[in-house]
Amino acid sequence: MRQYEMFEISLTGEISEDNQAEVTAVISFEGKEKQIKGFYAGNGVYKVRFLPESAGLYRWKVNGAVSGEGEAVCVEAKAGEHGLVKPVGTHFIYEDGTRYIPVGTTVYALLHQEKELREQTMQTLQTAPFNKIRFCVFPKHFDFNSNEPEMLPFQITDGRPDPAKPCYEFWDRMEEYISRLHAIGIQADLILFHPYDHWGFARWSRQECLTYLTYAVRRLSAYPNIWWSLANEYDAITEFKHEWWAEFAALIRKEESCRHNLSNHNLLWKWDFANPDTTHVCLQSSAFEEVPELMEYGKPILFDECGYEGDIPYPWGNLSGFELVNRFWKAAVMGAYCTHGETFWNPEEILWWSKGGTFKGESVPRIAFLKEVLESLPGDLTYEVSDAERAYFEKGREGLKELAGTGGFPAAFVDYPNELLPLLIRTMTEMRSSFRDEVILIYNARQCRSFLEVELPAAGHYTIEILDVWDMTRKVQMTGACGKVRVEMPGKEGIAMLALKEH
Amino acid sequence: MRQYEMFEISLTGEISEDNQAEVTAVISFEGKEKQIKGFYAGNGVYKVRFLPESAGLYRWKVNGAVSGEGEAVCVEAKAGEHGLVKPVGTHFIYEDGTRYIPVGTTVYALLHQEKELREQTMQTLQTAPFNKIRFCVFPKHFDFNSNEPEMLPFQITDGRPDPAKPCYEFWDRMEEYISRLHAIGIQADLILFHPYDHWGFARWSRQECLTYLTYAVRRLSAYPNIWWSLANEYDAITEFKHEWWAEFAALIRKEESCRHNLSNHNLLWKWDFANPDTTHVCLQSSAFEEVPELMEYGKPILFDECGYEGDIPYPWGNLSGFELVNRFWKAAVMGAYCTHGETFWNPEEILWWSKGGTFKGESVPRIAFLKEVLESLPGDLTYEVSDAERAYFEKGREGLKELAGTGGFPAAFVDYPNELLPLLIRTMTEMRSSFRDEVILIYNARQCRSFLEVELPAAGHYTIEILDVWDMTRKVQMTGACGKVRVEMPGKEGIAMLALKEH
Structure with a gap:
């Protein structure tokens, strides 16, 4: 032991x-x-x-x-075994205190492909930057996903999957992959339900769901790298009542042998992240500007589906490599995290997002670069609330009026509709986050700035680096910077600025 | 005569x-x-x-x-003289029936620069694709605009500009440029007020404004290429009461010798385009997805400030060349129009957007390409309302439910909040416009599609072209296409598809 x-x-x-x-x-x-x-x-x-x-x-x-x-x-843990990943505030940490910076990918139907393809996927993951993967218990029936799996998680009885009758061989296979993912440092963000179904899993009764979950959780919860994702697009499973989901989460908490990360992934309606069994925010969204409001849950924020690099007709599946990388950095500078996926069409219909295989896009090495940058920092980044945001959060419109009175906010903007004000305020300043007074990160996204006035904490001296998120370069631009400095920038898309306190 | x-x-x-x-x-x-x-x-x-x-x-x-x-x-008009540009539905036409496709640019303080720079600007415009320019009567006081003009439109009396005392030399100069713009086919979209002021024009009383407008309109309204833009960022001129603006418009209608195009440009609050003196929609916005609602005014829609190609710190002034071109095409495929501007920083602080000079960006030739493409079509494009949009417009949520019942709309989306439904519906399909059954334009924007199923009108046969909006190429992809066709696409950003009816 x-x-x-x-x-x-x-x-x-x-x-x-x-x-x-x-x-x-x-x-x-x-x-x-x-x-x-x-x-x-x-x-x-x-x-x-x-x-x-x-x-x-x-x-x-x-x-x-x-x-x-x-x-x-x-006996004491083996080197490299860090225990469970747990949320601490809006970030994560392993049980042994090691930092965990989630950099996920998505292969929904990983387990339901033929062995050769599964092995290719594992080989791809071996050298990839990803340390979390989202995949489903149930097979997937959807566009580009018409291959019937060799076996199902449960036997079909009278044309209906029976949650009391597992296909044990399938569960053995699932465990094999969970273990192998663990061995290469990857958290298994296991999706327990999803709507892309023609076998009947998405039409189970509440009791059938509970039977299935009880079995799955008793079986899998001692794997240190398991995360529970109640569903993918939970709100698209129209046969399930909304109140079931909190009940499912509570059942998991009751049955699991130790507390794993748990959340729920949406199509249109965000899950209630205040739910006490929910450990983190999980989103289908690329509205990174909503992070400051989401931070009020006090939980880590994962944009688990922010769109996929690819070329299929759907808007969610044809981002350029740059755009996906851009989204990863936008999340990062808000103190949040994105998850990768690839949807390049090919006649074999092997799209990474569902089936795995190999990467065909250009984002993966850039995501690795982002991960390296984040790992090189002394701590996790948190979004810096601007003066205007703080004024608005604390005193509403009155706070903005006061700030406008001192010239800190344009008077013309004070009367803007309440629900749009936070976003308006946010787009007026650069996206900026920090770790204490040690690190400041600014990300320009698609803004092609040739310079920017940056306010550094007055106390320290900083080394300023310019990062090109696509070319994957870090270049020292200034040393000994302090107070308000004009930082020259290359005037192109995908530029970040790091200010690192000198010691 | x-x-x-x-x-x-x-x-x-x-x-x-x-x-x-x-x-x-x-x-x-x-x-x-x-x-x-x-x-x-x-x-x-x-x-x-x-x-x-x-x-x-x-x-x-x-x-x-x-x-x-x-x-x-x-005597009859000289060849090349087409008369006033007038709105017809959501498009424009010259008085003599010639099509007018607005392709504008912006040089706010054109008239307030030194002669050498003004002449350079005119030379640049001579070979540019632009046929409309937005510029101000009053000089501009703003970032990168600190040079005092040689003269003001009105004399300063007791530290205050006096609208009864024009600097006649300035008005002569203005007329010279209006004439010269006309000679090179450019509409003068004259901005009558703006907030970037330290001389007192933006602090005039209502009566002073009326005195000024009366003079300006009597003087300028016989120029065939004049458009009246009541203001730039009218809602940022905090000293003016909101009700003044409609009064200004009415005064212009009373005083002008023939009816010119007239609108008003906003910072945050869109002008009321239902105003009967207003001929077109003028916006500071890049929310092209709002076009279908704006079309209900039955007037042409100009995104007169959709952001500028440049590299200054402000988000409105640091678009990549591609992004500005992308916005022009997004407007075009919605049956609307964008206006160009450039804000590249340089130590001389000569930024095209305010002062003119020469182009430093990459968008202008691509805007010329778009203009050529539009001119090559047999008529103006109008946004095609999708089945789901029509169902929603006509019967609201009930219409969507009916459509969902026939499989034409995802059931999960029906209950989405009312105010967000139109946008949701719109993002589900490609952006598509048409001219009768003669032309269909689809623009993929940043979506990197490698193919798309396209539904063509069943009656005709079509030649399908793939356009690269950045590389400025048109390539015939298919001929004789009809009904539902799979169109192969290059899987990159900035691709448009044109289907042209064969005759």
């Missing part, structure tokens, strides 16, 4: 017709007891899994469909 | 202290009489001007501060 690695108790018992047998383990560690539910893994095998988060002596006792007991010494 | 050319009656009388002397001419033509007001031109000279819109015998009789009478035969 090793800290941060799944520990599995496997016991043999009766062959079961379905997965409804109850198995419970009581785990004792340092005088505390924890109850964990097991699951039926097929072939008369029952398993209970848990993730030891600390080193030491663990005792376990299993009861139910099978029984047994034992103990094991859990 | 020649049709479509200004006819001027010039009489000498008393030297006047101010411009308040009244002169009235009665013009008789084919049994009809028209009263036209004259103005004092300085040095004891009084003038009455009018624009003969038809050939024939004109008689005139002047009374007031000076008097006189006479007659003249007006």
Whole structure:
């Protein structure tokens, strides 16, 4: 047994017709007891899994469909094992304190492709910058996704998938990939439901959903790299009642052996991120200017679907490489995160976004560059609220009037409609974030500035770098800068400025 | 006297202290009489001007501060003289029936620069694609605009510009440029007020404004190429009451010798384009998706300030050349029009947008290409309302529900908030416009499509061209296309498709 690695108790018992047998383990560690539910893994095998988060002596006792007991010494984590990724404010950190900067990609139907393609995908991921991947339990039926999978997660009974009858082979495969993703440092952002269905998963009753979730969570929650994504486009699953989703989240919290990240992905209607079981904001959106309002949830903000680099007819699937990179940087400078995906059409209909394979676009190395830049900083960036925004947040229109009185805000803008004011205020200044007084990042996006007056914290001296997000260059522009400085810029799209405090 | 050319009656009388002397001419033509007001031109000279819109015998009789009478035969228009530009529906046409496709630029303080620079600007315009220019009567005080003009339109009395005391030399200069612009086919979109002021023009009383407008309109309205732009950023002139603007428009209609195009340019609050004296929609905006709603005014739509190609810090002044060209095409495919401007910083602070000079950007030849493409078409383009938009316009949400029932609209989208539905609907389909069943234009903007299914009118056969708006190429892709066709596209930004009916 090793800290941060799944520990599995496997016991043999009766062959079961379905997965409804109850198995419970009581785990004792340092005088505390924890109850964990097991699951039926097929072939008369029952398993209970848990993730030891600390080193030491663990005792376990299993009861139910099978029984047994034992103990094991859990040794300190292996180098490179960091434990679960947990939210801290609007950012993430591994359990052992290591920074985790989410840089995700998307291969929705990863598990439902043929072996050769799955292996190619894993090979591609091996050298890619991504440390999170969104993929689905269920197969996908959609444009460019008409290939029937070799097997389904559940058996079809009377033309309907039966959540009490898993295809154990599928679940074994899923676990294999979750483990292999973990081995290459990738969080498995597992999508539990989605609307692109013709098998019946998106038409399950509430009870069928709960049966499925109970099984999935008992089985998978001891994998350290699991994240729960309740759905992709939850609001497009028209057969599910809205109140089910919070119930699903609560069930997951009850059944999981340790608390994983959890959120829900929308088509049109954002999920309620105030939901206490929800750990982060997950969005289909490229409205990065809404980040300051979203920050009020106090949770990390992931634009998990901000559009895909590609060339298909749909507007969500034909961004230029530059535009996707631009969106990653826009999110980054707001203190948020984007997720990658690729939708290049080809006669084989192997589009990375659903099926994996290889990258055909130009964004991936640039996303790697962004990741390197963020990793090189001493801490995570947070959006800097401007004076006008602060005035507006704190005192509404009156605050802006006061600021206008001192020349800090244009008087003509004060009477703008309330709901549009925050965005108006935001577009008036550059996008800027910081980490304490150590780092200031400004990102010009598509604005081709040839210079910018930048206000630095008065106390320190700063080295100013100009970054070209497409050419992937960092160039020192000034050293010893302090106070208000004019920074020369190359007057093209995709330029960022980093000010780093000198020590 | 020649049709479509200004006819001027010039009489000498008393030297006047101010411009308040009244002169009235009665013009008789084919049994009809028209009263036209004259103005004092300085040095004891009084003038009455009018624009003969038809050939024939004109008689005139002047009374007031000076008097006189006479007659003249007006001969048919010279080749190349087309008369006034008038709105017809959402497009324009010259008085003689020639198409006018507005392709404007902006040199706000054209008249207030030194002669050498003014001449350079005129030389640049000579070979440029522009057929409209926005410029101000008053000088401009703003960033990059700190040079005091040689002279002001009005004398300063007690530290305040006096609208009764013109600097006649300035008005002569203005007229010289209006004439010279006309000679090279450029409409003079004259901005009558603006907020970038430190002389006092933007702090005039209502009565002072009326005095000024009366003089300007009596003096300038016989120039065939004059358009009246009540203001630039009218809503930023905080000293003027909102109700003044409609009064100014009405005064212009009363005083002008023939009806010119008239509109008003906003900062934040769009002008009321339903105003009966307003001939077209004039916007500071790049929200081209709002065109279908704006079309309900039944007037041409000009995005007179959609951002400038340049590199200054402000977001409105640092578009890439591509982005400005992209905006021109987005407007074009919505059946609307953009206006050009350039804001490249240089140590001399000569930015085209305010001062003229030469072009430093890359958009101008591409704008010329767009103009050529539009001129090559048999008629003006009008935005094609999609089935979903029509359903929504006609029956609101119920219409969408019906359409969703037949599979023509995603059911999940029906309940989206009312105010956001039109935009949502619009982003779901390609931007497409047409001229009868003769021409269909689709513009992909930044969407990098590698193909698109296009529905052509069933009756005809079409030649399909692919246009690269940046590389300025037109390439025939298919001939004899009809019905639903798959059109291959180069999968990059800035691609348009033209379908031209074969005859």
